[in-house]
Amino acid sequence: MQHVVFGLTTGGVLAAATVGFALIRQTENFLHIAHGQVLALGAYLSIILITNGGLNVFVAGLVAMVLTGILGVALGAVVFKPVADQGGNVLLFTSIGLAFVIYGAIIATFGTVLRKVPVGLGSRIEFSVTEFVLVLALAAALATLVGWMLANRARRAEHREVAGTWAGLWAARGTGLMLALITAAVLVTFVLATQSDGFGTGSHNGVDIATSELAMILMSLGAVLSLQFFLSLTRMGRWLRAAASNPSLAAVRGIPVRVVSGVVWFIGSALAAMAGVMIAVRRGGVTTPLGWENILVILSAAVLGGTGSIMGVMAAAVLLGLAMDVSALWIPTAYRLVVAFGALILVLLVRPEGLFSTRRRAEQAS
Amino acid sequence: MNTLAAISALGSPTFWMSLFMLIGIYSAVTMLLNVEAGWGGMWDLGIVGLLAIGSYTYTIVTNPPGEFDVVYSPGWPVWAGILAAMATTGIVAFLVGLPALRARREYFLIITFAFAEVFRQLAINVRDLTHGTVGFNSVARPFESFFEKDALRGVLLAVTWAAALLVYALTRRISRSGYGRALRAMRDNEPVALSLGIRVSWLRLQTFVLVGVAVGGVAPLYLWWLRYVAPSVFEPQFTFTAWTALVLGGIASRSGAVLGVGVLLLFTELVELIDVPPEFRNVHVAVHPLAIGLLLVLVLRFRPEGLLSERGTFGARARQTTALDGAGAAVASRLRRLSLRGDSGKEESS
Numbered sequence: 001m002q003h004v005v006f007g008l009t010t011g012g013v014l015a016a017a018t019v020g021f022a023l024i025r026q027t028e029n030f031l032h033i034a035h036g037q038v039l040a041l042g043a044y045l046s047i048i049l050i051t052n053g054g055l056n057v058f059v060a061g062l063v064a065m066v067l068t069g070i071l072g073v074a075l076g077a078v079v080f081k082p083v084a085d086q087g088g089n090v091l092l093f094t095s096i097g098l099a100f101v102i103y104g105a106i107i108a109t110f111g112t113v114l115r116k117v118p119v120g121l122g123s124r125i126e127f128s129v130t131e132f133v134l135v136l137a138l139a140a141a142l143a144t145l146v147g148w149m150l151a152n153r154a155r156r157a158e159h160r161e162v163a164g165t166w167a168g169l170w171a172a173r174g175t176g177l178m179l180a181l182i183t184a185a186v187l188v189t190f191v192l193a194t195q196s197d198g199f200g201t202g203s204h205n206g207v208d209i210a211t212s213e214l215a216m217i218l219m220s221l222g223a224v225l226s227l228q229f230f231l232s233l234t235r236m237g238r239w240l241r242a243a244a245s246n247p248s249l250a251a252v253r254g255i256p257v258r259v260v261s262g263v264v265w266f267i268g269s270a271l272a273a274m275a276g277v278m279i280a281v282r283r284g285g286v287t288t289p290l291g292w293e294n295i296l297v298i299l300s301a302a303v304l305g306g307t308g309s310i311m312g313v314m315a316a317a318v319l320l321g322l323a324m325d326v327s328a329l330w331i332p333t334a335y336r337l338v339v340a341f342g343a344l345i346l347v348l349l350v351r352p353e354g355l356f357s358t359r360r361r362a363e364q365a366s
Numbered sequence: 367m368n369t370l371a372a373i374s375a376l377g378s379p380t381f382w383m384s385l386f387m388l389i390g391i392y393s394a395v396t397m398l399l400n401v402e403a404g405w406g407g408m409w410d411l412g413i414v415g416l417l418a419i420g421s422y423t424y425t426i427v428t429n430p431p432g433e434f435d436v437v438y439s440p441g442w443p444v445w446a447g448i449l450a451a452m453a454t455t456g457i458v459a460f461l462v463g464l465p466a467l468r469a470r471r472e473y474f475l476i477i478t479f480a481f482a483e484v485f486r487q488l489a490i491n492v493r494d495l496t497h498g499t500v501g502f503n504s505v506a507r508p509f510e511s512f513f514e515k516d517a518l519r520g521v522l523l524a525v526t527w528a529a530a531l532l533v534y535a536l537t538r539r540i541s542r543s544g545y546g547r548a549l550r551a552m553r554d555n556e557p558v559a560l561s562l563g564i565r566v567s568w569l570r571l572q573t574f575v576l577v578g579v580a581v582g583g584v585a586p587l588y589l590w591w592l593r594y595v596a597p598s599v600f601e602p603q604f605t606f607t608a609w610t611a612l613v614l615g616g617i618a619s620r621s622g623a624v625l626g627v628g629v630l631l632l633f634t635e636l637v638e639l640i641d642v643p644p645e646f647r648n649v650h651v652a653v654h655p656l657a658i659g660l661l662l663v664l665v666l667r668f669r670p671e672g673l674l675s676e677r678g679t680f681g682a683r684a685r686q687t688t689a690l691d692g693a694g695a696a697v698a699s700r701l702r703r704l705s706l707r708g709d710s711g712k713e714e715s716s
């Protein structure tokens with residue numbers, strides 16, 4: 001049971017990191033390998049702010065996010081903009097180069113030793129198994145409702161005829177989140193059935209969750225949801241989606257493409273920093289390989305999620321987090337990365353467009 | 367004082383022999399990467415994974431029995447170890463290639479990257495066979511009983527460069543053969559290559575396995591230089607060093623790979639040599655990644671075709687055979703740019 005909590009936290013943090021990566025992938029059309037290093041940079045920045053600046057962890061995290069976001073905008077304009085015409089592979093290799101530059105800069109500034117985060121995980125809240133399942137089920141129901149509403153909104157705008165039907169629900173954007181949470185609920189009950197003795201908790205038969213873990217799950221969820229609302233409801237969000245699907249048409253229509261690109265870099269990098277801070281707090285410290293470790297998992301989650309939907313990416317991230325931590329029941333924890341990449345390789349072979357991609361359905365429909 | 371130490375090291379033949387051995391090894395790997403990525407268009411980010419497979423196979427089968435606490439150490443002679451490394455790496459490349467080559471564009475890149483990391487994780491975790499994160503602190507080297515320590519270094523250097531020359535001869539042969547032309551045709555325009563009767567997927571797999579076998583052969587050389595094996599050796603940085611050298615020298619240019627490796631390693635190794643006071647130790651360690659990164663970013667920005675371009679390798683021959691050399695060169699450079707852009711214009715053919 002405890003592994004489900006770990007998995008949800010891992011998944012939530014991963015979702016925050018991956019959504020930013022996916023946003024950049026969508027609008028700038030390349031795989032931003034340096035995203036992992038941006039995440040690490042955010043983590044290190046927050047650590048300085050906490051230890052040297054004496055700031056509260058939330059304030060430090062927020063400042064780190066803003067600073068990293070601004071840096072992201074600068075990098076987008078200075079490093080990537082000039083080579084944008086040369087296409088995806090050049091951009092990708094530029095990003096690899098940038099990853100090494102940031103990695104080198106981090107080593108030069110902070111050294112290769114472990115940097116501790118002087119922030120505890122907070123007190124632990126205990127649930128009985130029944131309560132925990134109830135809470136999850138409630139969350140799943142709520143998410144389904146929200147997903148359904150979002151789906152209908154999106155559908156109504158595009159195809160009036162299917163709005164409100166189950167077919168419309170199934171085909172639309174909220175599906176990813178719904179699927180993830182339903183899967184989570186199924187996993188929970190499955191694990192419950194097989195391992196009801198309360199794994200890893202020892203003293204009592206329930207589940208416990210640290211307040212900081214709960215905060216991480218909620219904040220990631222909040223960040224991703226607000227991004228979804230930002231993209232679907234605001235004018236800037238519409239511009240952003242327009243620029244992503246057809247940049248030249250968007251430019252012709254008078255959308256300030258450069259501003260939009262700046263916004264994308266800001267949001268993407270800030271979300272990465274947020275994930276970085278969370279990982280740092282959760283582990284109690286960071287070492288320099290942080291960025292490299294994370295970029296592979298982010299890549300996996302982004303590819304699993306496929307292109308075309310923020311919710312799909314988020315669902316994939318949560319699923320991957322669950323898979324990595326819940327698999328610890330049967331496979332030694334040392335293999336959690338192998339599990340993640342195994343899932344990635346498998347999915348790429350079976351469904352190269354990703355689990356929640358809308359592209360194939362769009363192609364079939366047309 | 368520190369400068370003096372650095373200068374005396376510069377004068378020592380040991381340093382230069384070690385440096386040139388490393389350049390030979392990296393050149394061989396980068397030339398092989400060029401066959402695969404530069405000519406075949408298969409952008410492999412996992413070449414270090416194949417190197418890891420070769421290295422571990424070699425070490426495990428050649429370690430004297432009983433010296434390390436692992437389940438299998440038959441203590442084979444060095445030549446058998448090399449053959450075993452080549453065979454295993456070839457088989458693994460075949461097994462990886464079967465699924466990976468079905469994926470195109472950036473997905474191939476991700477899969478190879480992921481496979482390399484999976485291999486490294488396995489090396490860390492399958493302790494009974496690989497000795498975990500510690501690895502093996504000694505590696506069987508050939509001719510150890512025949513030569514003194516210094517002479518042995520010279521012999522190994524010669525062997526390494528012989529191997530690098532062999533790889534060079536191989537790539538030269540490939541570049542002039544129908545096989546090489548088929549590779550480049552496949553890279554530039556897959557539908558046309560298919561229509562010309564080139565069996566594209568078979569050609570890809572063949573090349574991938576060929577590169578695998580050859581990397582398996584290079585792996586023991588690397589170990590003779592390194593003299594230990596541990597998972598930390600096979601981090602992605604190796605792959606990216608080879609890639610940076612390739613981009614720097616010029617993708618798809620035959621000699622560019624060697625030139626790129628020479629320039630890059632000369633720089634990073636000379637910097638390693640500088641003795642710094644402890645307060646600058648971090649900056650010192652950071653120079654290698656910083657150099658790779660900056661070079662990659664700057665070369666792609668200002669000279670994307672690299673120091674020596676593909677035209678340098680193939681242009682002269684093209685001029686011999688065609689009267690349209692100006693137009694041919696223009697088309698070649700256009701194609702070059704297109705292939706750097708990736709297959710973005712093409713659809714997946716699967």
